[in-house]
Amino acid sequence: MKRTELRNLLRQMTLHEKLAQLTQLDISFLTSQTESELTGPAQRLPSGYAARRELGSVLGGTHAELSVSLQRQHLEESRLPIPLLLMADVVHGFRTIFPIPLALGGSFDPALCEETCRAAAKEASSAGLHVTFAPMVDLVRDSRWGRVMESTGEDPYLNAQMAAASVRGYQGHDLQEPGRMAACVKHFAGYGASEGGRDYNTVDLSEGMLREYYLSSYQAAAKEGAAMFMTSFNTMNRIPCSANSHLLQDILRKEWGFDGVVISDFGAVMETIPHGLSADAKEAAEKCLRAGTDIEMMTTCYLDHIESLVAEGKIDETLVDEAVWRVLELKNRLGLFENPYKDADPVREKAVCFCQEHRDLARRAGQESCVLLQNNGVLPLKKSLKVGIAGPFASSKKLLGSWSFFGYEDRTVTLADGISEKTGPDKIRIAMDTELGSLRKGETDVPDDIQEACRVLADCDVLIAAIGAHPDDCGEAASLVSLGISPHQEALVRAFRQTGKPVVSVIFTGRPLELGEICANSDAVLLAWFPGSEGGHAVADLLYGDCNPSGRLSISLPRSVGQMPLYYNRANTGRPLPPGAKRGSFVTGYLDCDFGPLFPFGYGLSYSAFRYSDLQISGNTLPLQVSVLLENISDRAGTETVQLYIRDIAASVVRPIRELKGFQRVHLEPGEKQRVCFTVNREMLSFYNQELQFVYEPGEFEFILGPHAEGGCAARIFLE
The missing domain is CATH 2.60.40.10 (Immunoglobulins)
Structure with a gap:
C-alpha cells in the first residue's frame, strides 16, 4: 500500500480503533485452538471482549489453517480492512528446535546463527506468524538468572555479532519475501543485569556501564534494521523500561534513528503500578505511551483509559497517531494489506516444518555449539567399545530447552538413539534411565539405584553419565540460588569413577553449572547445553569423532555460585591478584575459593592441538x-x-x-x-x-x- 493510502486509512480510524491497534491480547481471546503457553499473569477480561474485532495484534502460536481462518474472520468483522499481526516467541526454532542461544553463541559462528534464524522464520511464517519475539540480546553475567539460556553470553562484541546475524536471518532484505518475518529485539534494556539474578528485578547501572557493555547488542540489531523492539520488565535507574523515555526516546529513537514499533513485554504497562511509578492503570497508560511504548501486551490500559486522557487534554491524539502509524507501517512492510495471509499455507507448512534440511542444520548447529571441557585421552570413542549410559538424560527427549513449546519433542533424537546408530544396539547398554525428578535438589521421587546401575553396566568398556539440569529450571521465572548438580547425579559420577572404567560426563543444561566435582571424577566432560531436536545425533558425532569439537564458552563457568556475577572483562582493582595466582592476602579474591572461573570465556577443547x-x-x-x-x-x-x-x-x-x-x-x-x-x-x-x-x-x-x-x-x- 502506498504511504498516501496508509495515511488516508489512519485518518478514517476512530480513536477507539486506533487504540485497539495498540493493544495485543493472547490468541485465546479469539480461539481455543492454540499451542501457546502463557508466560505471565493474564488480565481477566470478559469473554468476547468488545475490542476483539479491532485488535491490532495477537500473541500466540498457531498453524496455517487457523491463521488464515483468524485473519479472514477478523477482516470480515472489522470496519476497516486492517489485518492482524500474529506474533509469538520463536526463540531458537519453531518446529525444528536448534541449540539454545547460549549454546549457539559458543559456536562463534554468526553465519550459522543467521542460518538457524532463517530456517526458523521459514517454518514459523508458513504457519502464519508475522513477528517473532527474538532475538533476545541481553548481556548476562549472573547465571542465577534463568533467562541466561536465551542470551548469547557475557560479551558485548560477541552478542552484537549474533544479534545482527539473527535479525538478518529472520528478516532478510525484504519482509515481503517468502519465509521472512519481523524480528522483535528484546529486552530493552539491561534485563540481564537484574539484581541478584532474580527475574523481573531492579537494574541499576551507571550510564557509562550501560553504554559500554549493555547497549551494544541492541544497537547492532537496530543498525541491522530490526522491525520491532520489546521493553524489559525491570526498572532502569528507577524507571520501569516501558515508561523510560531516556531509553525509548533519547537513545533508541533519537540517537540510533530507530523508526519501528516498540512493544511492552507481557503486562509490563500495568506492572508500572506495583513498581510504584503509576498510581493506577490510567496513569500507567499515560506514562508508557508518552515514553514511547507503542503496543501494550496483555493488558488494556491504553484501550480503557487513553480516550479519556485525550478528552481531558492530557494526551494529544497526535501522540496516538504516531504510534498507530508505526504499527500500520510494519503491517505494510510485511505486505499484509495486499496479502493478509502472507506465507500461511498448509501445504508449504507441511513441506517446510521439520524438514530434512532443517534437521541437518540443527545437527550441525549442535555439533558447533557443544563444548569439550575436559579430555584425558578417552575421546573420541572407538565404535568397537561397549558403552554403558546412565542418568536422567540417557534416553530422554527433554533436550530442547525452554522456549521450545512449538517444537516436536516426540521426534527429538536422544543420546541413546545417537550412540546406538553409531555402534549398533549390541554395543550400548542403558541403566538408571530415570525420570527428571532426580535433577532437582531435595527431590527424592527417583530411587537411588546407583549401585544397581554400576552392576548392570559392569561389562561395559566406557561409562557415560548423561546428567544436567531440569529443563524447567531454566528460562523465564527460573532464578536459582544454587548452580550445583543434584546429589543423585554427583553420586552417580563418583560411583562410575570407583569402577576404574573410563568415565565420560555429558552435561545437558540451560545455564552454567558448578562442575568441579563432575570434572574431578570424569575423564572427559562434554557440555552439550540443551542441543535441540538433533541433539542426540550431534553429541554422538562428537563423542565418536565423526565431528571434531569446536564450540567455545560464550559465558564463564563458575567454581561456585558465590562468584556471581562472573565475567572475564572486569576492571582491575588497586589490589589485583599477582599474575598466575589464584588466591592471596590483601588482594581481590576469596578466602575459600580460587578467584577465577573454572573454565573461562572462549574456552573449548578439540581433538586437535x-x-x-x-x-x-x-x-x-x-x-x-x-x-x-x-x-x-x-x-x-x-x-x-x-x-x-x-x-x-x-x-x-x-x-x-x-x-x-x-x-x-x-x-x-x-x-x-x-x-x-x-x-x-x-x-x-x-x-x-x-x-x-x-x-x-x-x-x-x-x-x-x-x-x-x-x-x-x-x-x-x-x-x-
Whole structure:
C-alpha cells in the first residue's frame, strides 16, 4: 500500500480503533485452538471482549489453517480492512528446535546463527506468524538468572555479532519475501543485569556501564534494521523500561534513528503500578505511551483509559497517531494489506516444518555449539567399545530447552538413539534411565539405584553419565540460588569413577553449572547445553569423532555460585591478584575459593592441538594489522577459534583487563600453518569517558591473540 493510502486509512480510524491497534491480547481471546503457553499473569477480561474485532495484534502460536481462518474472520468483522499481526516467541526454532542461544553463541559462528534464524522464520511464517519475539540480546553475567539460556553470553562484541546475524536471518532484505518475518529485539534494556539474578528485578547501572557493555547488542540489531523492539520488565535507574523515555526516546529513537514499533513485554504497562511509578492503570497508560511504548501486551490500559486522557487534554491524539502509524507501517512492510495471509499455507507448512534440511542444520548447529571441557585421552570413542549410559538424560527427549513449546519433542533424537546408530544396539547398554525428578535438589521421587546401575553396566568398556539440569529450571521465572548438580547425579559420577572404567560426563543444561566435582571424577566432560531436536545425533558425532569439537564458552563457568556475577572483562582493582595466582592476602579474591572461573570465556577443547606463535603488529598508527601464526601440531584436522583481545593500559577511566574485539574460525589440516590477521581501527580502541563521549585516547595498548580469555600471545605498543 502506498504511504498516501496508509495515511488516508489512519485518518478514517476512530480513536477507539486506533487504540485497539495498540493493544495485543493472547490468541485465546479469539480461539481455543492454540499451542501457546502463557508466560505471565493474564488480565481477566470478559469473554468476547468488545475490542476483539479491532485488535491490532495477537500473541500466540498457531498453524496455517487457523491463521488464515483468524485473519479472514477478523477482516470480515472489522470496519476497516486492517489485518492482524500474529506474533509469538520463536526463540531458537519453531518446529525444528536448534541449540539454545547460549549454546549457539559458543559456536562463534554468526553465519550459522543467521542460518538457524532463517530456517526458523521459514517454518514459523508458513504457519502464519508475522513477528517473532527474538532475538533476545541481553548481556548476562549472573547465571542465577534463568533467562541466561536465551542470551548469547557475557560479551558485548560477541552478542552484537549474533544479534545482527539473527535479525538478518529472520528478516532478510525484504519482509515481503517468502519465509521472512519481523524480528522483535528484546529486552530493552539491561534485563540481564537484574539484581541478584532474580527475574523481573531492579537494574541499576551507571550510564557509562550501560553504554559500554549493555547497549551494544541492541544497537547492532537496530543498525541491522530490526522491525520491532520489546521493553524489559525491570526498572532502569528507577524507571520501569516501558515508561523510560531516556531509553525509548533519547537513545533508541533519537540517537540510533530507530523508526519501528516498540512493544511492552507481557503486562509490563500495568506492572508500572506495583513498581510504584503509576498510581493506577490510567496513569500507567499515560506514562508508557508518552515514553514511547507503542503496543501494550496483555493488558488494556491504553484501550480503557487513553480516550479519556485525550478528552481531558492530557494526551494529544497526535501522540496516538504516531504510534498507530508505526504499527500500520510494519503491517505494510510485511505486505499484509495486499496479502493478509502472507506465507500461511498448509501445504508449504507441511513441506517446510521439520524438514530434512532443517534437521541437518540443527545437527550441525549442535555439533558447533557443544563444548569439550575436559579430555584425558578417552575421546573420541572407538565404535568397537561397549558403552554403558546412565542418568536422567540417557534416553530422554527433554533436550530442547525452554522456549521450545512449538517444537516436536516426540521426534527429538536422544543420546541413546545417537550412540546406538553409531555402534549398533549390541554395543550400548542403558541403566538408571530415570525420570527428571532426580535433577532437582531435595527431590527424592527417583530411587537411588546407583549401585544397581554400576552392576548392570559392569561389562561395559566406557561409562557415560548423561546428567544436567531440569529443563524447567531454566528460562523465564527460573532464578536459582544454587548452580550445583543434584546429589543423585554427583553420586552417580563418583560411583562410575570407583569402577576404574573410563568415565565420560555429558552435561545437558540451560545455564552454567558448578562442575568441579563432575570434572574431578570424569575423564572427559562434554557440555552439550540443551542441543535441540538433533541433539542426540550431534553429541554422538562428537563423542565418536565423526565431528571434531569446536564450540567455545560464550559465558564463564563458575567454581561456585558465590562468584556471581562472573565475567572475564572486569576492571582491575588497586589490589589485583599477582599474575598466575589464584588466591592471596590483601588482594581481590576469596578466602575459600580460587578467584577465577573454572573454565573461562572462549574456552573449548578439540581433538586437535594448536600452537600460537610470532605475534606481529604492523605499525604504530591506526588502522593497523595484528596477526599470529597458528599451527595445527596434531595429526587431526580441526577448527580453532582465534580470539583478539585488547587492553588499554592507562586511560582517563579504568578500562577492562581484556576486551574481545574480533574472532575467526580457522580450519587447519594436520601440520598446516596459517597467519591469522585482524585489522584494528580507532573505533575498536574507543570507549565512553566520564562525560559519556565515545573517544579514542592515545597511549599504550596490549594486543592478545589466543584460544580464550585467559591465554594467548601478547604484545604491547604505544599508539598516537
